[in-house]
Amino acid sequence: MIQTKALTTATSVQLNIKHIDMTYQEAKQQAFKVRWKVGKCFSGDECWCKPIQGEEPIMFMDGDREQEHYIVDSGTISKEIAEYIVDLHNKNIEQ
Numbered sequence: 096m097i098q099t100k101a102l103t104t105a106t107s108v109q110l111n112i113k114h115i116d117m118t119y120q121e122a123k124q125q126a127f128k129v130r131w132k133v134g135k136c137f138s139g140d141e142c143w144c145k146p147i148q149g150e151e152p153i154m155f156m157d158g159d160r161e162q163e164h165y166i167v168d169s170g171t172i173s174k175e176i177a178e179y180i181v182d183l184h185n186k187n188i189e190q
């Protein structure tokens with residue numbers, strides 16, 4: 096029983112990874128359905144800001160280039176607010 100569940104989970108993760116040809120619009124919709132994490136600002140850990148991104152990177156195609164969709168970009172919100180929003184969102188989708 097447990098093994099079956101693990102198998103199902105592994106399959107759906109694989110499907111998610113395979114789903115790389117999402118459009119930007121699809122990536123934006125997908126973002127509501129997956130868990131988020133507080134990311135790392137490209138300026139380094141000392142920076143006041145923190146981006147929010149999918150726990151698993153939410154990728155979309157920008158022309159022929161694959162890009163990660165950030166829920167909130169760097170330079171927008173502070174670490175404290177990012178942690179607060181991520182926590183609220185993850186609790187919300189667990190229900």
Ligand SMILES: [Zn+2]
Binds near residue numbers: 138144145169
């Ligand atoms: Zn920053």
